[in-house]
Structure formats: C-alpha cells, structure tokens
Amino acid sequence: MLFDTDFKQRSDTNTWSHRDGSPFTQEEQDTVFAATRDELEEVSDQITRYRAYRQSKEEAPEALHRFLSPFLDQLVQKHLRKIIESMTEDELTELKRLLGAMDDPILPFTPNTF
Incomplete structure (x- = not known):
C-alpha cells in the first residue's frame, strides 16, 4: 500500500490518498501509519530509483546528441x-x-521493480 500512497494529507478528508487521488479508508490509513521505518525507507529508495529511471529516459535524446557529437x-x-x-x-x-531508451516507452511505477 505504501507504493500507492500520495503522502500529502487531503484537507477535505483529513487523510492521505492513493496516487489516483482517492482518499484512504480509515483501515488503509491505519495500515500506512503502522509501517516501520525500514519499510518507509525501502519505499523511498524504490521511488528514488524510479525517478532516476524516468529522468534517464526523458534525457535520452539529448544524451544521444551529446554522445554522438564528437x-x-x-x-x-x-x-x-x-x-x-x-x-x-x-x-x-x-x-x-x-537508442533503446528513446524507443521504449516509460514504464509505470511498479512496486519492487526499481
């Protein structure tokens, strides 16, 4: 559930929400609050790796240009x-x-992939 969490508290429901914007149920909120420090750090590490992956995909055309210039x-x-x-x-x-980074579409974030 941590991978589907938008850690911004919603003012209209006073809860966190899923990445799609739907608010957590009380049970979901309780589950997220029960996460350990290690679990939160693992989520943070995977999200960081996914952001780096997306950035490398988005920068591939410019990187290819810089690579081929010499x-x-x-x-x-x-x-x-x-x-x-x-x-x-x-x-x-x-x-x-x-070339592969430019051709392949960006994959959506999937827990335990990055």
Whole structure:
C-alpha cells in the first residue's frame, strides 16, 4: 500500500490518498501509519530509483546528441556507418542503450521493480 500512497494529507478528508487521488479508508490509513521505518525507507529508495529511471529516459535524446557529437565532428563525410565503425565496444554498448531508451516507452511505477 505504501507504493500507492500520495503522502500529502487531503484537507477535505483529513487523510492521505492513493496516487489516483482517492482518499484512504480509515483501515488503509491505519495500515500506512503502522509501517516501520525500514519499510518507509525501502519505499523511498524504490521511488528514488524510479525517478532516476524516468529522468534517464526523458534525457535520452539529448544524451544521444551529446554522445554522438564528437564522432560527427571527426568525420568529413558524416555517414552513420562510418561513425559506428569507429566506435569502441563500450561506445557501441552506450549507443545501443541510448537508442533503446528513446524507443521504449516509460514504464509505470511498479512496486519492487526499481
């Protein structure tokens, strides 16, 4: 339940709410208040990792541009095949990661995934 919690207290119901905006029932509120410090820290860590994941996906087009710029500047004839041929294995791996980040849609937050 902690992963579905918007930790802002609603003034109209005097409770926390789910991420979709629906208020907690009293039973749900009691359950969340019973969470241990370790559970709250784990939720915080997973949400932090998810935010980092989203940010890397959103920044992928600019990161790809920055990554390819030095290769483009080196070439008189700017053909992608020539650029790829001049890359190291690590550079090819990074290129594939960035292209994949641009192609794949952003996944929704799912508990215990990030």
